Amino acid sequence: MAGDTPFRKRRPWRRHGPEANEGGPGPAAGVSPSAERSAALPDPSGVTGPGNSGTSDDERGRTASLEVAGAADLPDRSGESDQAEPTTGAGRLHAVKRGVRKGGESARVLAGQLADRIIETAPRVPVRDLATLRKQFPGLGPEELADKLVAGASRASATVGAGIGAAAMLPVPPAMVAELAAEVTGVAAIEMKLVAELHEVYGRRPPGHLAQRSTAYLTSWTEERGIDVTRPTTLNAALGGQMKRELRQQIMKRMARNLPNLIPFMIGAAVGATMNRRDTRKLADRIRNDLRKQQIPWDRLAELPPLERPAVPVVLPKEIEG
Numbered sequence: 001m002a003g004d005t006p007f008r009k010r011r012p013w014r015r016h017g018p019e020a021n022e023g024g025p026g027p028a029a030g031v032s033p034s035a036e037r038s039a040a041l042p043d044p045s046g047v048t049g050p051g052n053s054g055t056s057d058d059e060r061g062r063t064a065s066l067e068v069a070g071a072a073d074l075p076d077r078s079g080e081s082d083q084a085e086p087t088t089g090a091g092r093l094h095a096v097k098r099g100v101r102k103g104g105e106s107a108r109v110l111a112g113q114l115a116d117r118i119i120e121t122a123p124r125v126p127v128r129d130l131a132t133l134r135k136q137f138p139g140l141g142p143e144e145l146a147d148k149l150v151a152g153a154s155r156a157s158a159t160v161g162a163g164i165g166a167a168a169m170l171p172v173p174p175a176m177v178a179e180l181a182a183e184v185t186g187v188a189a190i191e192m193k194l195v196a197e198l199h200e201v202y203g204r205r206p207p208g209h210l211a212q213r214s215t216a217y218l219t220s221w222t223e224e225r226g227i228d229v230t231r232p233t234t235l236n237a238a239l240g241g242q243m244k245r246e247l248r249q250q251i252m253k254r255m256a257r258n259l260p261n262l263i264p265f266m267i268g269a270a271v272g273a274t275m276n277r278r279d280t281r282k283l284a285d286r287i288r289n290d291l292r293k294q295q296i297p298w299d300r301l302a303e304l305p306p307l308e309r310p311a312v313p314v315v316l317p318k319e320i321e322g
Helices: 018-022 033-040 058-073 089-124 130-136 142-167 173-201 210-223 241-262 267-293
Strands: none
Touching: 089 173, 089 210, 089 241, 130 142, 130 173, 142 173, 142 241, 142 267, 173 210, 173 241, 173 267, 210 241, 241 267
16 A cells, blocks of 8 residues: 555564564564564575575665675774873873883983993093102192092082083983983093092002003993902903993993983082082092002002003093192
8 A cells, every 4th residue: 555664664573563662672572682683684695594584674784784894994903002092090001111111221222322432432531640640739648639639520520410400401302311421421531530540549550551451440430449450350351241231230320310410490400510529429439448458658659650641532621630
């Protein structure tokens, strides 16, 4: 009859009485959900089995196939979940761990580069021998002369810290890394000069040529102790694997201690000057305590040849000369 819905468009679940229309989206009474689902979806195989009337819902079957095809065409965005902002506690914790891991790897790489730079700089550090020091500071004994050297080195390291802190007024991450590296290498050169001249004052010059002595002074600076020239093991540590690891660890400790120097608004300048002065004095105290146990008085010290000068010496602050 005209106006009636064609037979092929009628939905089978609408012919179970008014309860199906009034009961909401749930299944009709007496019909299980699985039976209703099987009646609504077409047979994917296209073969009419037993109990199947052979009719299918063309609209619902077409929509399902389009959804599957559209999902297949979408790009895979599973890899973007790590880049998105973590919304759960586990996601934030994972992001923090990943950031810490990457930061640690970057710090180790930077420490390795600084270690190579300090190893190259060690032979270029100018060192004054005992005769030159006694002429420059006449009338002083070993302890008074050592005090003068420590005071000059402390002023020089404080100058480097203040300069780096002043340069960090407008902190930019790439510049901060470069400033931190410059401070570590600059203070290392100052303190290696102090270590070498303290060995001269206490009569414990290590044997060998310039490169061998530089290696010994670098070992003393890394381990923060005086060189025992009577023990070959302390002199033959010549930049082996263990010594390089200790050097990298020392550099990482210095970088961690120097991070407050990068505070802007000139606060880092004051902090850097104070901390560098304190660290240099602490290193000098440890070196002097070791050298006092092996000190050779000047009147019993054999005359030593003058120290050779490096071809291209490192430029150090004038405060270190006293």
